[in-house]
Amino acid sequence: METLRLVLLFVHVLGFAALLGGLLVQVREDTKVVNPVMRDGIGTAFLAGLLLVGVLESLGSPDHAKIGVKFAIGLVILVLVMANMRKPSIPQGLYFGLLVLTIANIAVAVFWSPVHA
Numbered sequence: 001m002e003t004l005r006l007v008l009l010f011v012h013v014l015g016f017a018a019l020l021g022g023l024l025v026q027v028r029e030d031t032k033v034v035n036p037v038m039r040d041g042i043g044t045a046f047l048a049g050l051l052l053v054g055v056l057e058s059l060g061s062p063d064h065a066k067i068g069v070k071f072a073i074g075l076v077i078l079v080l081v082m083a084n085m086r087k088p089s090i091p092q093g094l095y096f097g098l099l100v101l102t103i104a105n106i107a108v109a110v111f112w113s114p115v116h117a
């Protein structure tokens with residue numbers, strides 16, 4: 001089970017790294033868009049995150065409050081990305097909102113005490 005947790009965590013990290021990369025690559029661009037890298041990234045991070053919760057439940061009692069916060073932030077990002085996927089451009093405010101939420105979820109993951117003992 002530990003191997004499965006590590007493989008899912010590996011996929012989870014690749015997912016949100018793609019999301020963050022898809023955002024940062026256009027930080028200096030005047031026109032911001034939701035690109036396929038962001039879509040695939042949040043989709044992968046979200047699915048791997050949910051599967052990770054399942055694995056952690058079987059390994060013990062994970063911190064549900066931390067997972068709840070991460071799930072809520074992840075869901076907002078997922079919905080905003082999917083809803084704006086086909087738009088020729090997105091407002092600067094939405095772009096920076098997605099960037100701040102993504103960085104916030106990394107901060108929650110890293111600075112909030114480990115999700116499982």
Ligand code: HEM
Pocket residue numbers: 005009012016019045046049050052053056067070071073074075077101102103105106109110115116
């Ligand atoms: C943009 C979205 C997300 C980002 C940036 C993100 C970031 C991270 C990071 C940096 C870690 C590693 C933390 C560490 O091991 O110290 C992590 C682990 C984890 N994430 Fe996420 N996450 C996101 C979405 C989600 C979602 C939606 C869920 C599901 C509810 C989730 C559940 C988890 C779990 C359970 C772990 C712990 C894995 C473990 O230690 O075994 N994450 N996440």
